[in-house]
Amino acid sequence: MAVTETAAREAGQDFIRDIIRADLAAGRHTTVVTRFPPEPNGYLHIGHAKSICLNFGVAEEFDGRCHLRFDDTNPTKEEREYIDAIERDVRWLGFDWGGHLYHASDYFEQLYQWAEHLIRAGKAYVDDQTQEEMRLARGTLTEAGIDSPYRGRGVAENLDLFRRMRAGEYPNGARVLRAKIDMASGNINLRDPVLYRILHAAHPRTGTTWCIYPSYDFAHGQSDAIEGVTHSICTLEFEDHRPLYDWFLENLPVPSRPRQYEFARLNLSYTVLSKRVLTELVRSGRVGGWDDPRMPTLAGLRRRGVPPAAIRDFIKRIGVAKANSIVDVAMLEFSIREHLNKTAQRRMAVLRPLKIVIENYPEGRGEDVEAVNHPEDAGAGTRRVRFGRELFIERDDFMENPPKKFFRLAPGREVRLRYAYFITCREAVKNKAGEVVELRCSYDPATRGGNAPDGRKVQATLHWVSAAEAVPAEIRLYNPLFVRPDPNAGDFAADLNPNSLEIIADARVEPALAAGDSGDAVQFERQGYFCRDPDSMPDRPVFNRTVGLRDSWAKVSGSAD
Secondary structure (H helix, E strand, O other), X not given: OOOOHHHHHHOOOOHHHHHHHHHHHOOOOOOOXXXXXXXXXXXXXXXXXXXXXXXHHHHHHOOOEEEEXXXXXXXXXXXXXXXXXXXXXXXXXXXOOOOOEEEHHHHHHHHHHHHHHHHHOOOEEEEOOOHHHHHHHOOOOOOOOOOOOOOOOOHHHHHXXXXXXXXXXXXXXXXXXXXXXXXXXXXXXXXXXXXXXXXXXXXXXXXXXXXXXXXXXXXXXXXXXXXXXXXXXXXXXHHHHHHHHHHHHHHOOOOOOOEEEEEOOOOEOOOOOOHHHHHHXXXXXXXXXOOOOOOOEXXXXXXXXXXXXHHHHHHHHHOOOOOOOOEOHHHHHHHHHHHHHHHOOEEOEEOOEEEEEEOOOXXXXXXXXXXXXXXXXXXXXXXXXXXXXXXXXXXXXXXXXXXXXXXXXXEOOEEEEOOOOEEEEEEEEEOOOOOEEEEEEEEEHHHOOOOOOOOOOOOOEEOOEEOOOOEEEEEEEEOOOEOOOOOOHHHHHHHEOOOOEEEEEEEEEOHHHHOOOOOOOEEEOOOEEEEEOOOOEOOEOEEEEEEOOOOOOOOOOOOOO
């Protein structure tokens, strides 16, 4: 019987794992070695999480190892901040590389020697053409490229020029080293690709030791070979680079022979995962930084309160495929919500307060009511919440002239206050502008705990906080950063959602939420899941909405919940 796609994912079956199983069974490898090789020129995003989970996941499943290697071949775009952030994010996601932390820059000398090996073999040459001249001579998908006028240089001259490039005799862009492969190849990546460029820039790790730097294509596969990587797993855009990856390995005396396999990258609706776009969002100030909770970066998701286990579950749900597709971001939201529903403790918070005065409750008196921390986990215990004469409820929970299907508070209507009593609205107090600013209510003392001894029922239960005990808080509601499900990365500014962030400055939260500094998400009852933001002050906490209680992404307008 055929195995369904979902069942296959749950059983850990996909084409990558099938390849690894076959390689181990055939004895081609005895140990599986994978790697996650980010370029340290930005923060990791949710798309990288798929690669991290796959590379570290298969290594763990097959008792192998996964390396973390920084492909740091472009010093003008690499910063220590990015290196530290990447290490932090991989660990946060739940993976550890142990002692296997590497850098392409560790291999700069070896890569240089292999470049000289290609020159001596007549398979590389120094080219004096400008970048624009090389681009024009490269050809198109239907037209062959044109040989460089410097392609026929002899070995001795090429070695001399290349060594002088290393010695720093030439300015940036004056010369490059190119592989000599085939300018007529149907694969443009094989049309004499650049191996080295002159770049007089200090490197975060090697300083000013080098003024020539290897290309990503040249450094990547050889770094895999040096480290003994068995399965070089990358995304589909590198499929056309695989013949070049193999050409280098076949023409160099590398110590091992890794194989490259490609899988479909993660594409999410309402989301742009282009590092160029994310960098521009940060640099232009359109977001508050790489960890802005609207960003799809792992740092942003962490600050938003998304648990790493929910991301791992999401990656498992979408599986590993060979064809690119767009995943509905509601699937990510579902995984987050499902995880938090099981783990997040419950608290009460009023985002838009409306004061109520219980007129028949004694002035100056208060009492504690017992509130459960998690309705499905008795082990989570209970807490005491202060009840008194003056309370705050959610402004949206009252209507003076309610429609037929509005069951919450209205004049003359009785509702339940969560964990406390039944109350009835007697009067709505208005200001000069005609706006309701306070409700006058009565309570039934016999309904303590939220149940009526006579068995009468109410149709709504409202959350609340004590006016005397509640703590002022700032609430940040995050909506989709883009208004279209398929934002245009080329003109992303046109698709930005002007309402991606709503700040509520005068919310009220129960004291248990204000105490401590935990960043763990909690459920604001009837509101959604929220977490404390690092911007919080001791007397004024700030909370970010992690996710709503229901799917909000179906609304194409860009406004959630």
